[in-house]
Amino acid sequence: MSRSVDVAVVGGGVLGLATARAVLLAHPEASVAVLEKEDRWGAHQSGNNSNVIHSGLYYAPGSSKARFARQGGELMIRYCQEHGVPVRRTGKIVVATSTEQLPRLAALHERGRANGVTAQRLSAREIAELEPHVAGVAALSVAETALTDFGAVCAAMAAELGGLGAELRTGAPVLSLTPDGPRTLLRTPAEDYRARVFVNCAGLHSDVLARRAGARPAVRIMPFRGEYAELLGAARGLVRNPVYPVPDPALPFLGVHVTPMLDGSVHVGPNAVPALARQGYRRRDVDPRLVGELLRDPALRGLARRHWRSGATELARSLIHPLFVRDVRKLVPEVRSADLRRHGSGVRAQAVTRSGELVDDFAISSGAGGIHVLNAPSPAATSSLLIGSRIAAEVLDRLELPDRAAGLRSTEPE
Numbered sequence: 001m002s003r004s005v006d007v008a009v010v011g012g013g014v015l016g017l018a019t020a021r022a023v024l025l026a027h028p029e030a031s032v033a034v035l036e037k038e039d040r041w042g043a044h045q046s047g048n049n050s051n052v053i054h055s056g057l058y059y060a061p062g063s064s065k066a067r068f069a070r071q072g073g074e075l076m077i078r079y080c081q082e083h084g085v086p087v088r089r090t091g092k093i094v095v096a097t098s099t100e101q102l103p104r105l106a107a108l109h110e111r112g113r114a115n116g117v118t119a120q121r122l123s124a125r126e127i128a129e130l131e132p133h134v135a136g137v138a139a140l141s142v143a144e145t146a147l148t149d150f151g152a153v154c155a156a157m158a159a160e161l162g163g164l165g166a167e168l169r170t171g172a173p174v175l176s177l178t179p180d181g182p183r184t185l186l187r188t189p190a191e192d193y194r195a196r197v198f199v200n201c202a203g204l205h206s207d208v209l210a211r212r213a214g215a216r217p218a219v220r221i222m223p224f225r226g227e228y229a230e231l232l233g234a235a236r237g238l239v240r241n242p243v244y245p246v247p248d249p250a251l252p253f254l255g256v257h258v259t260p261m262l263d264g265s266v267h268v269g270p271n272a273v274p275a276l277a278r279q280g281y282r283r284r285d286v287d288p289r290l291v292g293e294l295l296r297d298p299a300l301r302g303l304a305r306r307h308w309r310s311g312a313t314e315l316a317r318s319l320i321h322p323l324f325v326r327d328v329r330k331l332v333p334e335v336r337s338a339d340l341r342r343h344g345s346g347v348r349a350q351a352v353t354r355s356g357e358l359v360d361d362f363a364i365s366s367g368a369g370g371i372h373v374l375n376a377p378s379p380a381a382t383s384s385l386l387i388g389s390r391i392a393a394e395v396l397d398r399l400e401l402p403d404r405a406a407g408l409r410s411t412e413p414e
């Protein structure tokens with residue numbers, strides 16, 4: 001059986017849900033289906049991340065990440081408050097643990113200023129006042145950072161979408177996308193959808209979906225696992241608010257940080273190790289087909305050439321517990337090996353160009369019949385309401401439907 005809809009969104013993570021919501025808020029008469037292959041919303045990146053609403057400190061000035069994180073974060077905080085999703089503005093500190101890191105800390109401070117984020121420079125004494133168990137020679141304190149639960153955000157959005165009349169399907173993997181006159185036919189095991197426009201928000205599978213739709217994406221998705229540990233017992237009291245290291249500017253990852261979560265647990269991580277399966281949450285998850293593809297792909301050789309040193313360090317830290325503990329102790333010296341226990345992982349969908357460069361910014365491309373979200377790493381969950389409304393504007397344009405939320409969007413970043 002095939003159903004006709006105006007819009008089919010593939011992927012029920014926070015971006016797919018936010019996009020469907022924005023379309024329906026702007027044009028309530030539109031018929032919108034959200035198709036998710038798993039049996040629940042936010043099953044992958046959106047439900048397995050650090051749950052931090054970022055301030056916009058880190059990102060290259062002028063980039064989409066910089067423009068969308070700041071305002072998107074404020075929108076997300078308001079969304080959580082209005083929809084009963086736990087949220088707390090905690091602030092955070094980014095700590096330089098050696099004098100060699102001071103120039104990078106200063107550059108980060110400058111970046112924050114350019115992005116409109118107010119960060120306060122702290123001396124070692126001021127760090128000790130704020131976080132008595134954290135060691136550092138200097139730090140930046142950022143007030144805007146907040147914590148939430150993006151899994152709960154997805155659940156709230158799905159509930160809202162139900163009320164807005166969306167057709168919500170879990171357990172509905174999209175198997176193929178083929179042109180069908182002016183529409184696209186999306187096949188799922190139970191039902192087919194004939195959509196005027198489709199939006200590919202398939203995260204770790206977005207490049208696969210793009211190719212299935214006949215597009216030739218300029219990037220491929222490399223899965224990077226982020227492994228977490230948690231602090232046990234009294235060690236949980238060693239930090240009050242999120243504590244971050246100074247990130248390596250060559251990598252789009254923020255480094256292993258210590259985050260007291262809203263439920264009282266304290267997470268340490270995530271690291272960033274290449275995964276050998278798109279949903280490779282465990283080291284033993286190996287997809288021989290993906291491994292074969294990667295080995296044949298010049299992008300991987302380019303990536304290895306550029307980042308072998310940091311890749312080897314990350315891998316060693318993942319495999320050798322004392323190395324992980326050593327790095328955590330640089331930030332919080334009192335943490336002992338026995339205070340840490342493994343605590344799950346998430347897998348990032350990181351786009352890599354054909355020459356092996358890690359794509360730093362968000363990447364969304366338009367193709368025949370649809371829109372493909374090809375790179376939406378952190379802070380895309382933070383920025384999801386804004387990204388969703390941007391994609392919705394293009395969807396409505398393609399449908400030639402008036403965008404009744406355009407007035408709201410005029411205050412958003414260009």
Ligand SMILES: Cc1cc2nc3c(=O)[nH]c(=O)nc-3n(C[C@H](O)[C@H](O)[C@H](O)COP(=O)(O)OP(=O)(O)OC[C@H]3O[C@@H](n4cnc5c(N)ncnc54)[C@H](O)[C@@H]3O)c2cc1C
Binds near residue numbers: 038
């Ligand atoms: C370890 C880690 C830490 C992070 N920390 C933060 C943070 O603190 N703050 C922040 O802002 N961001 C963070 N991020 C990034 C954030 O989680 C992502 O940017 C965001 O969740 C992306 O959402 P998405 O909807 O694009 O992807 P996803 O949530 O991965 O959703 C994609 C969905 O598509 C579905 N799908 C795939 N193929 C098909 C198909 N064929 N048919 C139907 N459905 C399909 C998948 O099942 C999945 O549910 C982190 C990510 C990770 C992994």
